[in-house]
Amino acid sequence: MKTSQDDARRRDREDPGHRDLFLIPPAEGGAYPETAYLAGNSLGLQPRATRDELLADLDGWARLGVEGHLDADRPWLPYHALLTEPAARLVGALPQETVVMNSLTVNLHLLMVSFYRPGGGRTRILIEEHAFPSDSYAVRSQARFHGLDPDETVIRTADPLADIERHGDRIALVLLGGVNYLTGELLDIPAITAAGHAAGATVGWDLAHAAGNIPLRLHEWGPDFAAWCSYKYLNSGPGALGGVFVHERHLDTDRPRFEGWWSTEATTRFLMRPVATPPGTAEAWQISNPPIFAMGPVRTSLELFDQIGMERLRARSIRLTGYLESLLDEAGTGHISPRDPERRGCQLSVRVTGGAGDLARRLRVEHGVIADAREPDILRLTPVPLYSTYHDCWRAAQALATAFTL
Ligand SMILES: Cc1ncc(COP(=O)(O)O)c(C=O)c1O
Numbered sequence: 001m002k003t004s005q006d007d008a009r010r011r012d013r014e015d016p017g018h019r020d021l022f023l024i025p026p027a028e029g030g031a032y033p034e035t036a037y038l039a040g041n042s043l044g045l046q047p048r049a050t051r052d053e054l055l056a057d058l059d060g061w062a063r064l065g066v067e068g069h070l071d072a073d074r075p076w077l078p079y080h081a082l083l084t085e086p087a088a089r090l091v092g093a094l095p096q097e098t099v100v101m102n103s104l105t106v107n108l109h110l111l112m113v114s115f116y117r118p119g120g121g122r123t124r125i126l127i128e129e130h131a132f133p134s135d136s137y138a139v140r141s142q143a144r145f146h147g148l149d150p151d152e153t154v155i156r157t158a159d160p161l162a163d164i165e166r167h168g169d170r171i172a173l174v175l176l177g178g179v180n181y182l183t184g185e186l187l188d189i190p191a192i193t194a195a196g197h198a199a200g201a202t203v204g205w206d207l208a209h210a211a212g213n214i215p216l217r218l219h220e221w222g223p224d225f226a227a228w229c230s231y232k233y234l235n236s237g238p239g240a241l242g243g244v245f246v247h248e249r250h251l252d253t254d255r256p257r258f259e260g261w262w263s264t265e266a267t268t269r270f271l272m273r274p275v276a277t278p279p280g281t282a283e284a285w286q287i288s289n290p291p292i293f294a295m296g297p298v299r300t301s302l303e304l305f306d307q308i309g310m311e312r313l314r315a316r317s318i319r320l321t322g323y324l325e326s327l328l329d330e331a332g333t334g335h336i337s338p339r340d341p342e343r344r345g346c347q348l349s350v351r352v353t354g355g356a357g358d359l360a361r362r363l364r365v366e367h368g369v370i371a372d373a374r375e376p377d378i379l380r381l382t383p384v385p386l387y388s389t390y391h392d393c394w395r396a397a398q399a400l401a402t403a404f405t406l
Contacts (some may be wrong), residue, residue: 003327008394011323015390017316018308021047022235022387027368030399035364036392039372040384041184041209041347044235047300054296060211078266080283080290086302087243090310091207091235092217094279097245100298101290102232104208104242105134107227108175109284111244112142114255115202115224118136122200123148124167126174129158132181133342135206139175160192168199175203178210178226182374184337184347184382186214191219197222208232213244213317213345215310225250233346233384234305236297246282260287291337291368304386316385317346323390324383327397333404336378347382350400359403365398 022045024034060072069076080100088098101107116125116139123140123146127277140150157163160176167399174196179186189205196203205226210216212233220225226245230236261269263284264276278284305313318341328335334347346364351369363369369392372380380399383393 003330003394003397005391005394007382008390009389011390015220015319017317017320017385017389018304018388019387019389021304022048022137023048024387025370030368030395031366032395034368036369036389036395036399037390038381038383038396039370040231040235040388040390041181041213041232041380041382042302042372043231043238044212045387046237046385047235047297047304049304050237050297050300052302054293057292079292079295080286083295083299083302086299086306087322088309090302090305091211091214091228091243091245092199092221092262093219093245094248096241096251097219097248099286100240100241100243100295101283101286102244103239104206104227105138105230107242107244108138108204108206109136109142109256110174110287111204111225111227111246112138114246114250114257115287116142116146117202117255118148118172119145120152121170122172123241124155124171124173125153125155126160126163126167126176126196126201128154128160128176128180128390130180130182130206131156132177132206132208137178152184160187161195163200164192164195164199168201171196171199171201173202173204176205177404178205178207178216179213179345179347181209181224182378182380183349184209184344184380186210186338186343186345189223193221193223205311207346209345212305212310212313215314215346219248222247222315230298230301234301235386236301241294243299244282244285246285251280251282251284257285258287259284262286262289308386312384318382320383320388320390321346321348324381324393326359326395327393328381328400330399331401331404333397333400335381347380350379350381352377352379362403363396363399367395367402369378369396369399371396384405 083100088095143150143153207228211228230240338344360373
């Protein structure tokens with residue numbers, strides 16, 4: 001390749017990220033001690049601060065037992081509220097519109113209980129043609145839950161605006177991925193939200209691949225709800241808790257909702273009454289008492305986003321992914337993600353000729369490059385602006401060029 005290693009090193013000196021705040025896994029093979037980790041779209045890396053912060057919360061339990069609910073350094077009863085404001089800032093929501101809880105698909109179901117209300121001729125759910133399978137299973141099971149035929153109810157679209165126009169008066173819910181998991185395409189969230197609403201549908205977003213990847217302005221863009229996970233770009237660990245957004249206009253709602261003791265006002269929680277008094281916030285969608293040791297890593301990660309700022313990260317992301325794109329073009333592999341940086345996040349997806357999993361394994365074992373495969377033929381390469389380097393991109397392109405010529 002024409003582009004040299006020295007050039008990549010120079011770019012890293014001129015445009016460093018925050019790699020020192022993260023633990024980079026050691027390489028299994030190749031010429032460098034650390035992996036070139038380009039799989040943050042799947043599972044983000046561990047911030048160095050996470051372990052000590054988690055241990056501090058564990059110490060509270062050891063020292064205080066049940067008293068930790070009120071007396072721990074970060075008391076457990078209101079612990080979830082520590083995450084609300086930073087999560088709201090990250091997605092451009094009001095704090096009262098935001099809560100961190102559960103896992104993503106669980107949250108999508110809880111939100112659909114309130115926001116998928118099929119009736120009359122309006123029963124359809126619009127999802128992407130390449131929706132993540134969990135979302136597809138979720139909406140199909142929601143259709144069955146309402147006594148509907150999932151094959152008839154779920155419309156899969158490659159062009160949301162056109163299909164909203166075509167099927168508008170039959171669509172009850174538009175539920176799309178803000179950034180597509182397979183191609184990395186960033187959809188026009190405000191335009192699709194507005195079109196869905198104009199057609200009379202409810203609009204929700206799965207932001208698994210968007211939160212921490214691109215700046216979001218959910219309150220202003222106005223979807224009815226959104227949900228995201230924290231184990232990808234939010235670096236909060238495998239299976240980490242997800243986040244939920246419910247637009248302000250729905251907070252005082254008589255829509256149906258599944259409730260438990262964490263759905264009632266904090267001041268009424270221990271009055272042990274049989275009937276809940278839900279607050280006029282997204283916390284009303286909470287059900288159970290939250291897992292403190294799962295919340296700790298999300299709190300630590302959100303602090304990093306607050307300190308560094310999503311706009312700064314996005315600016316570096318555009319430079320870093322643009323550099324990887326130029327290297328892939330030079331290596332002759334190209335990619336199938338949008339070429340316009342405004343229509344994508346960090347991820348570039350390369351189409352390979354079959355055996356994506358096998359190729360990913362070879363990149364890992366022979367070159368120390370961690371990419372992520374979606375069988376049969378997609379390799380996802382994701383430089384993450386927090387911790388990835390230009391040199392990581394150079395290594396990945398070198399390794400791919402070698403693999404493609406063998
Ligand atoms: C777009 C999307 N939706 C849903 C999920 C499933 O998330 P969970 O297992 O947290 O429910 C994922 C997981 O990677 C995803 O990428």
